[in-house]
Amino acid sequence: MGFQKEIDLGGPLAMSKEMKNYYGRLLFQLHWIKKPSLSTKNYTVRGKTNEGTVEKIIRRQFGIRGEFEYIVGDLSEFLGEQKRRLGWHTYITYMPSVTNEVGFIAHTYLSRDYMNIRFDDIVFVGGLGFYVKFNGK
Numbered sequence: 001m002g003f004q005k006e007i008d009l010g011g012p013l014a015m016s017k018e019m020k021n022y023y024g025r026l027l028f029q030l031h032w033i034k035k036p037s038l039s040t041k042n043y044t045v046r047g048k049t050n051e052g053t054v055e056k057i058i059r060r061q062f063g064i065r066g067e068f069e070y071i072v073g074d075l076s077e078f079l080g081e082q083k084r085r086l087g088w089h090t091y092i093t094y095m096p097s098v099t100n101e102v103g104f105i106a107h108t109y110l111s112r113d114y115m116n117i118r119f120d121d122i123v124f125v126g127g128l129g130f131y132v133k134f135n136g137k
Contacts, residue, residue, distance in 0.1 A: 001029075002026075002028075003025070004024065006024075024073050025069045027069050030065065032063065032064050032065070033062075033063035034061060034062045034063065036059040037060050040055055040056070040057055041058060042054070042055055043055075058096075058097050060094075060096055061094070062095075063092070063094075064093070066091075067089040068086070069086070070087075071084075071085045071112070084122050088108075088109070089108070090108045092105065092107075098133075101133045102130060102132055103130070103131040103132075104129070104131055105129050105131040106127070107129075108125070109125040109126075110123075111123070
């Protein structure tokens with residue numbers, strides 16, 4: 001949990017007049033990772049010289065992270081009828097085999113446009129990609 005408030009340092013780092021007196025955010029983050037689950041697969045070996053079974057142990061992992069923010073203060077200078085104070089990031093990760101340390105990720109974002117310095121635009125962003133876990137041991 002946290003609170004973020006922009007400050008006016010003046011000079012080249014001065015805050016724009018549109019942002020004065022009403023920009024602050026309450027922040028909340030939750031990160032949950034399920035302990036890797038073990039599953040065993042048995043494969044039959046059918047070679048020319050030997051037959052038998054091979055056992056392979058697979059560890060799968062699932063995780064979810066949510067980042068929520070709530071804009072506090074006066075939003076009367078923001079354009080539009082819907083002022084939209086609440087926004088979020090959601091990340092869902094799935095690793096089919098933890099030993100490979102590569103998995104999949106889905107990400108959503110709904111809030112004011114973080115690429116727009118005054119946060120005037122409301123955007124929804126969704127993405128899919130690969131997830132790499134470094135030094136997972």
